[in-house]
Amino acid sequence: MSSEKLKFGIIGFGKIGRLRKEIIEKLNIGTIKAIADPFADFSDLDGNYFVTKDYHELLDRKLDCLIIATPNNITARTVVDGLNAGKHIFCEKPPGRNLEDVRMIQECFKNCNGLKLKFGFNHRAHNSVIEAKRIIKSGRMGKLMWGRGLYGKSGGLNFKDEWRSNIDISGGGILLDQGIHMLDLLNLFFGSFTEVKSFITNSFWEIPVEDNAFVLLKNDKNQFASFHSSSTQWKHTFKLELFFSEGYMVLSGLLTGSRSYGRETLIVAKRQFEDELELVGNPSEEVIYFDEDKSWEIELKDFENCVKENQNVVHGSIESAVQVMGLIDRIYKSDDTWKNENILSQKKILL
Numbered sequence: 335m336s337s338e339k340l341k342f343g344i345i346g347f348g349k350i351g352r353l354r355k356e357i358i359e360k361l362n363i364g365t366i367k368a369i370a371d372p373f374a375d376f377s378d379l380d381g382n383y384f385v386t387k388d389y390h391e392l393l394d395r396k397l398d399c400l401i402i403a404t405p406n407n408i409t410a411r412t413v414v415d416g417l418n419a420g421k422h423i424f425c426e427k428p429p430g431r432n433l434e435d436v437r438m439i440q441e442c443f444k445n446c447n448g449l450k451l452k453f454g455f456n457h458r459a460h461n462s463v464i465e466a467k468r469i470i471k472s473g474r475m476g477k478l479m480w481g482r483g484l485y486g487k488s489g490g491l492n493f494k495d496e497w498r499s500n501i502d503i504s505g506g507g508i509l510l511d512q513g514i515h516m517l518d519l520l521n522l523f524f525g526s527f528t529e530v531k532s533f534i535t536n537s538f539w540e541i542p543v544e545d546n547a548f549v550l551l552k553n554d555k556n557q558f559a560s561f562h563s564s565s566t567q568w569k570h571t572f573k574l575e576l577f578f579s580e581g582y583m584v585l586s587g588l589l590t591g592s593r594s595y596g597r598e599t600l601i602v603a604k605r606q607f608e609d610e611l612e613l614v615g616n617p618s619e620e621v622i623y624f625d626e627d628k629s630w631e632i633e634l635k636d637f638e639n640c641v642k643e644n645q646n647v648v649h650g651s652i653e654s655a656v657q658v659m660g661l662i663d664r665i666y667k668s669d670d671t672w673k674n675e676n677i678l679s680q681k682k683i684l685l
Contacts, residue, residue, distance in 0.1 A: 340364030346403035410435035431505020476580030486567025507543030513563030589627035
């Protein structure tokens with residue numbers, strides 16, 4: 335591709351759409367030419383942008399790429415329309431309301447030779463995750479045996495009334511909205527999972543989607559992971575523990591815009607037995623602190639590179655999107671009570 339700046343259109347101009355615009359302009363990745371959102375107030379925009387309430391009006395414009403940051407119920411259709419219009423796509427998570435949505439995107443993308451499609455799983459680009467992967471690759475931790483993840487938030491005063499709590503729009507609750515990030519990281523570290531056990535529940539919030547998911551996973555390499563996704567945590571919490579034959583790592587805290595998840599850290603420790611040290615059960619720990627979140631920038635720079643250099647998307651690919659949505663689908667279906675009695679399984683959500 336030429337050295338000219340990429341021409342971007344943005345579909346969905348809420349908090350995340352605006353953030354993507356800022357990063358694209360800050361890093362000089364490209365120029366924003368058009369923005370579509372049926373509800374946005376464009377009066378504060380300072381620049382020469384084509385704005386519209388109907389995203390279809392963007393599809394015929396001379397744009398190279400689309401940023402899609404829409405509610406879940408229109409995400410898949412918008413991605414498909416963008417691909418059919420010949421645009422490279424960067425789409426926020428989740429990639430749809432359910433596995434069927436994402437498979438529809440996958441089928442469309444099979445016929446889109448030369449186009450790039452990337453989904454915004456930015457947790458993979460956090461520095462703690464990047465460093466953990468580097469340490470694992472070095473071999474110093476030995477074989478990965480099992481992991482334990484917790485990702486929870488406090489809900490909020492208007493949590494019941496948010497679109498994420500509306501099944502027709504969201505397709506699922508906290509597992510799909512936030513837990514998808516942790517599951518994507520578990521896929522990153524473990525590869526994939528072949529067995530799923532789960533309890534899905536609505537413990538507190540009077541909404542037709544889950545507020546807690548308790549999950550146990552196993553893969554064909556005899557590795558295990560447990561995971562809890564919660565919107566009744568009452569304290570924003572992110573923690574991923576990985577245990578190896580030679581020690582353990584703990585990824586804790588998460589740098590976000592609100593800074594409410596605490597300082598991002600990576601703890602690395604080697605196991606120590608009785609004959610190796612007098613102090614039993616308290617190995618020395620190395621604590622690495624991270625004070626900058628570059629994940630959003632790393633993602634978009636990677637997308638730019640894939641488009642300009644015609645490279646395959648690795649992180650946030652359609653394959654990884656189908657993989658994590660397939661896992662979420664199995665988690666929902668693994669709990670017979672939730673599957674048989676909850677509105678999530680009783681109600682067919684169609685495009």
